Amino acid sequence: MASIERTAYPQFKRNPVVRELVAAYTPTEVEIAFVAEHARQPAHRLTLAVLLKAFQRLGYFPPLEDVPAPVVRHIRNELRYRAQVKPAPVAPNKRYRYYQRVRAFLQVRAFADDGLDVAARAMRDAAAVMDNPADLINVAIEQLVRDRIELPAFSALDRLARRIRTLVNGRYFATIAERLTVDEKQRLDDLLHVTDPRQKSPLQAIKRLPKRSSLMHFQELIDHIVGLDDLVGSEAHLADVPEIKRKHFAAEARAMDAAEFKDFRPAKRHALLLCLIHRARVQTRDDLAEMFIKRMGTIHNRGKEELERLRAQYREKTEAIVATMSDVIRVLNHHTVDAEAGREIRHLVSNRGGARALQADCDAIAAHAGDNHLPLLWPFYKTHRATILRMVRHLDLESTTEDRSLIEAIKLILCQERARGDWLDESVDLSFTNHPWRKTLVHRTESGEERIHRRLFEVCVFSMLANELKSGDVAVRGSETYADYRHQLLPWDACEPLVQDYCQQLGLPANPIAFVNELQSRLTQVADLTDQGYLENGQVIIGDDGLPVLKRGKAKGMTSGARALETAILDRLHERSVIEILCDVGHWTGWTRHFGPLSGSDAKIDQPTQRYVLTTFTYGCNLGPAQAARHFRGAISAHQLSFVNRRHVDAGKLAAACRDIINSYAGLQLPRFWGDGKSAAADGTKYDLYDQNLLAAYHIRYGGYGGIAYHHVSDTYVALFSHFIPCGVWEAVYIIDGLLKNTSDIQPDTVHADTQGQSLPVFGLSHLLGIKLMPRIRNWRDYRFYRPDADARYEHLDPLFRETVDWDLIETHWKDLMQVVLSIKTGKIAASTLLRKLGNYSRKNRLYQAFCELGAAVRTLFLLQYISNQELREQITASTNKVESYNKFSKYFFFGGEGVIADNDPVEQEKTIKYNDLVANAVIFHNVVEQTRIIKSLIRQGWKITREDVAVLSPYVTSHVKRFGDYLIDVDAIPEPYEIELALAA
Known part of the structure; x- marks a missing residue:
């Protein structure tokens, strides 16, 4: 059964605040008249009013006993009835009439009319691209609300979603099973068979992850794609299965081991395995292209290093040549007769090694005098040649433009793979090259004929291939990142x-x-x-050299009142552990509702909320399951923590949990003094990684191997979205994604960044x-x-x-x-x-x-x-300072494992960053709740607190947060309701 908390199915809040009661449950004059018309006694009128307002809020009629007491009290007060008036119980026939009258008044149809058909049709259409039952239920709810149809009981929607999902997926499984031969099915089953108990099943080989970029790992990756291509499955087997379904089935398969696969029916088992193989092929093609680009970059870097070495080697010869030339000029100035000067110069050259030796030195210096390292690349490329040629045979390359000169050049190289001559015998279209390469490749003979150096031509072709893969001018069929983007438009x-x-x-x-x-x-x-306005500006000055200079603005300091307020808040903050904060915020926002099995069903583990909180703390603070379990005093084992992370949490669920916190945060009043939520800032910060993965790269500025956590932070200080990207990527590539993928209530339309953005x-x-x-x-x-x-x-x-x-x-x-x-x-x-x-x-x-x-x-x-605009510059500086402060704040909670992300799986690396964001946002939310409580307390004590004082505060406070020690959890401890409103002096 799907968890109701993970759906949009309307429910009463346990502790609604006054603002919510007024907004949702205050009857209008027309509604009061409707109640008076159809009920006589106060108790019955109260019953009808409660049913009416509850239906407006929920979309269905709840049992009267399920309506929270604050809701009943508020409606009773609005009807001006005494406290002794209670909702009257109604007989089934009368309740039925009440339901009919409310539906007619609100112009809503009963679900029994045609709601089932509407919901089933919506779910059936959505099931073609969605798999989670909660998503299907949400689609049905949206359609029913749009068509003004009463919502049924949640259990009815849940049964319908499970049935339709089973039917739709079952059709896919059956279609795939029909396309598989008996032999292919047996080969798929053999992937789950372990011959030696000490060995892993062949299934694990499919899940193999690429290691760091090296020639040996490059060769292993080609072996891996060859092995995957030899396995069962092709595009024909998965025809008509949408790509999003393939991804979901593959993700479900990746999270399971061989023993768990055997519990499935054959049709489902074979379909999941085929999707896993398909996604492994797609990902491996992407990894292969990525590693090829990195290897070509390494080859060029070694060529540049060799050029520098040769320059240093010939520096003494350069100085000797300059000294010889200086002596020649001196001789010419001293001897006015050419014959005498010639004899003296010849003698001078003879003493310096002779004309031939000097000419050789001049040629060597001239060859390495410029910045052209291209002629030096062959020795470094030669060690990669066989591997690169093998790679291009296995990758299906296509040009995304009408220019096919590079593709034709690759075909020529493959045809002449065993050629040994120094020069190409065939004419070649060099339009795919640039000027430095043409200057390096083409040599003119004494007769004026142009010849192309064969070896350097080969290096040139694959150097340009790496560039065009990055620019998208060449695509890899069957990949994702390096596919032809035109087909996705x-x-x-x-x-x-x-x-x-x-x-x-x-x-x-x-x-x-x-x-x-x-x-x-x-x-x-x-x-x-x-x-x-240049002369009136006064901030920008253009010098005689044409370069503009901006005067620095003075930083605004804190007022004495703001500093006193900040000190008072810090002194009054209650000490909390990270786990206590996660539990409190979980009660307020319900963020744990998004975690659960990848199938979308209810969790079948004991105490799921407790496990979700502890797992978030474990991975968000980078402790690792083994270390964290040692501190939990037997509350949970390392295996249980690892199981929840692997089977119940993915990046999408973490983003949804963060969204719940952000949405609740957007309802607080204090953050509105810091920003209006219409702008955000983006910036990256480096996290250390082990180097045995393809994402890790050496960061020149920070030093060491790692990746970049690229955060989008609202002007209200809360983190909206994060990516985990390689160090060498220009960060601006992801700046728009963060805003488009942010689905929270805070929707900025302005984004600030640094130069990389x-x-x-x-x-x-x-x-x-x-x-x-x-x-x-x-x-x-x-x-x-x-x-x-x-x-x-x-x-x-x-x-x-x-x-x-x-x-x-x-x-x-x-x-x-x-x-x-x-x-x-x-x-x-x-x-x-x-x-x-x-x-x-x-x-x-x-x-x-x-x-x-x-x-x-x-x-x-x-x-x-x-x-x-000086105000604009100050706004940009303030916003970018916030995201830089967030980077430090979030890393404060990433204290385990010496700050190194130990997992080499890019999926787990992304999850780790999102776990950390979830912890950081929970602390931010909790801090704002505590700051609001303290400020209201200070106001009651007579403090004069202005908007300007509050505007300089920040929720990035850590002095009261305990990170270390024995970790205890009590998820049943209910915190006090938090306050939203904050009345300040003008």
């Missing part, structure tokens, strides 16, 4: 009907000409106003998504300002403008830009997937160039506002 035929409404919502013109004209006009206006494509995409990107850019004055028109000139700011926006390119590709944006908004493709492609330079991709031009206009608009 919504077709233009489906986009076209959506354009008008979408543009109207964002206030954008709905045709290309008007769009370009409006943006160009806006840029012209802002540039003119900024230029006219912006780029031209990100500025362009955020503009089309209605997101205001306002980063704090380091060395902003080195960025190009773009003129709105080639003829535009400015009296004061003209030195800042270097180029002109290509408006024609934006207009030409306006449809392509809108297709991308609507595909992101409808969930067809993730913004990060697209920005990973658009974040790398591409000479082929005109969409990339169009986004860059649009971003150039939008970024110039922002920079003009930035240099002319």
